[in-house]
Amino acid sequence: MYNFDVYEMPGRDAAILAPLSAKREWATNLPYPHAYKCFPLTSANQFGWGISFPDDIMFRWNGKWDASPNNIEVFSGHKWVHFNRGWGIVSFNTNLVFKTSENLTMLGYPVPNQFIDGFQVFTSLISTSFFQGPWSLAGQITRPKEMITIKAGTPVGAIMPMPLHQINESVATKKPFADLNWDLKHLSEYNVVVEKANRSSKITNFYRDAVDHKNNKLGDHEVKSIKLWYL
Numbered sequence: 001m002y003n004f005d006v007y008e009m010p011g012r013d014a015a016i017l018a019p020l021s022a023k024r025e026w027a028t029n030l031p032y033p034h035a036y037k038c039f040p041l042t043s044a045n046q047f048g049w050g051i052s053f054p055d056d057i058m059f060r061w062n063g064k065w066d067a068s069p070n071n072i073e074v075f076s077g078h079k080w081v082h083f084n085r086g087w088g089i090v091s092f093n094t095n096l097v098f099k100t101s102e103n104l105t106m107l108g109y110p111v112p113n114q115f116i117d118g119f120q121v122f123t124s125l126i127s128t129s130f131f132q133g134p135w136s137l138a139g140q141i142t143r144p145k146e147m148i149t150i151k152a153g154t155p156v157g158a159i160m161p162m163p164l165h166q167i168n169e170s171v172a173t174k175k176p177f178a179d180l181n182w183d184l185k186h187l188s189e190y191n192v193v194v195e196k197a198n199r200s201s202k203i204t205n206f207y208r209d210a211v212d213h214k215n216n217k218l219g220d221h222e223v224k225s226i227k228l229w230y231l
Contacts, residue, residue: 002104002161006230007097009134013054013079015094019228020050020158024113032201039208044112046226050155051094051137053080061088063144075147090119091138092156102129104161108137111155118143119150121157125164135159189213 008014022042027035036042057077064071067086074081082091098106106128110121121139137157141148150156190206193213197204210218 002100002163004104004106004128004161005099007099009095009097012093012095014096015080015092015137016052016054016153017049017096017230018052018155019230020046020048020111020155022046025154026115027113034201034203037203037205039205041113043224043226046228047112048109048158048160049228049230050111051092051096051135051157051159052153052155053077053092053150054152055080056152057081057150058147059090059141060147061141061144063088072141077150085138088141088144089138090141091136094135094137096135097133098126098128098135098159100128100161103163103165104129105164106135107160107162108135109158109160111158114155116148116150116154116156118146118148125162128161186212 006017022036022045024035024045055077057080058075059072059081060075061072065087069083069086071086071088072083072090080093082093083089085091100106106126107123108121108126109123118141119139120142121137124136126136139157190213194204194206204213206213208224210220212218
């Protein structure tokens, strides 16, 4: 568990910060419920706090690759965006300041499994223990000459405090496959059962319950539900 403090810049409207929901508009609109029954996907959906805005934001880039801020025209949500970087990049005025301890770095990244057609937010790492200024949220327009719309309340980007010192100098080690001692025949049987269930539009919950197709316990999840708060 890692805690951080949030401040709103005085005299300015601030973006909305909230724990990410498991729901996604595209998944809700699907004619079948599989997306919400996929444990790896719904777990990732809740990974972080989302930053959204109370107004629709609409803009269009003329496709010119230079530093001029005049290449992007705004049609809605003017106070939330600026273009001081040029090059088809949109920056957002969050007016939120995050403060962490020195052993935490704030990770900014695209909202997991959230797709904004024509726009991709950048992934960044900011040392918020000393950084002075509101959170920098920016991204690249990927579809020039088309209207890009971000609906009010739609998370544009996500944040998560990360202990980089615990990740730094980690090592991935290549080892012989035989060291796993997997029963490949058993694994093949498992895959046949899962594929048959998928073709029948059924959900097995094998992975969610950490069992195989014969209901044998395989292990335990580190956590089964990510719960975050903003007080």
